[in-house]
Amino acid sequence: MQEKKGKKSVEAASGNATHENEQNEEVVYSYKHPHPSVTTDCVIFCFDKKDLNVLLIKRGIEPFKDTWAFPGGFLRMNESAEECALRELKEETSLTPGYIEQFHTFTEVDRDPRERVISIAYFALIKKSDVEGGDDASEAQWFKVKDLPPLAFDHDYIFKKALTALKQKIHFEPIGFDLLEEEFSIPELQRLYEAILNAHFDRRNFQKKLLQLGILEESKHNVKRKANAKGRSKNKKWRFILKKYEEMKTNHQFRLEF
Amino acid sequence: MQEKKGKKSVEAASGNATHENEQNEEVVYSYKHPHPSVTTDCVIFCFDKKDLNVLLIKRGIEPFKDTWAFPGGFLRMNESAEECALRELKEETSLTPGYIEQFHTFTEVDRDPRERVISIAYFALIKKSDVEGGDDASEAQWFKVKDLPPLAFDHDYIFKKALTALKQKIHFEPIGFDLLEEEFSIPELQRLYEAILNAHFDRRNFQKKLLQLGILEESKHNVKRKANAKGRSKNKKWRFILKKYEEMKTNHQFRLEF
DNA sequence: TCAAAAGTGTTCGCTATACACCCATGG
């Protein structure tokens, strides 16, 4: 069913590859049938007070030189696609996301003008606090999801699919917390959900719904007040209880829907 | 960013490839860096009265000779992955599914003992009536999902993921109809949902829920009876109104959840 | 002939929705 492994043959090769070199410059890999190149691309999201943002990198070479694109690169033979996505992200932006998930593989024949390239695409989430300081004045830049520049290759399409996948996911799983700090307020959480789902919720119903899930606990720093106090209290912060969530999930007691 | 296209070089190559030949036997494809092989695999489902089934093929060669595996094969340079999956399915089983969807790409380094192979996996749905007759006594065979034999490579894992993807999908989209005939009864539909979701529903609530969606219409062949008739009527058949569903979907009026 | 399956209708309780008040916060 499957092709015999291509021989490593020592043969002079013309053309200058821009692939990250792994070892011997003189080695050429030959196959009896053409193999596509395999890359990963990563759509990494970050939430900033009000807006959902994605990280883009300005391409330094043709094609699409000086056009924005998602970070990514070639799959190496000794790493899985997810490892590749994380490695490229770290190399190009020095970021390590708190959450990453594969969402689609793009295989259209002409998606790269140079050669056949298929791309295994991931979306990732990172906290704002994990981003600050990592800015090494590189070609990477955060853009509001609502206001993206033109993108290279089929990355417009990839982005659409990434956003859809993120929406789908957050509909049923509490992954939003990977975009917030350890402690957050309910309104913050609500703004996040509204930004991602592009919707509006009633404050009180949103709060009730989230608290009823039983996966949030009050911060220890919240100001305590007398039992008979009236009106609103000081701003409260909350924490996501991962353990409780996993426990409920394994017992099939968890149900979330937006 | 990306590697220069591998030169086609006319060079004698040893080793016998089992890849479907595309053209010249003497041509060898060379790259400065190793490329993984890219295949597609397809988990095709069929529903038979009570049971959900998947199609497997007995492997004719090593490794995993005589072990069951999902149909699939190598991606060609002039086809997308979905085209590849459909082509392989047709070549190996002469089937054409009514629905197909990519659900995951498997990239673990050691998933194939011979060489680095990544597999873009699809799940597909086909009606029972489109299967019968296509049986050319080949190595293909349907198995109950509840009673699968040991599978080759990481196909156990692929199957798990496929089933999860199917469940997820049918939770919110009416794709079940691609597993039923044009006309079907509500109990049939219920058995299908119960088989896929591995759950049990109340007959009356299930019926109410489905009919309230507004995407089903009665068959013209249903027996009409007097308005004042009591008790149950003759068995009814229904049809899925695709147009209505698409219309509701574009207007965001469609909402289904199980 | 009779057990199993399938069509039909009603009640009840919960939860999603809609909505009002008070006060901390910060310019």
Added chain:
DNA sequence: CCATGGGTGTATAGCGAACACTTTTGA
């Protein structure tokens, strides 16, 4: 000081869950 935002409580409607009876179906 005041506009904005954030904490808290209640009333209602609609939907999902639980449930019984009758007749058709087919072994």
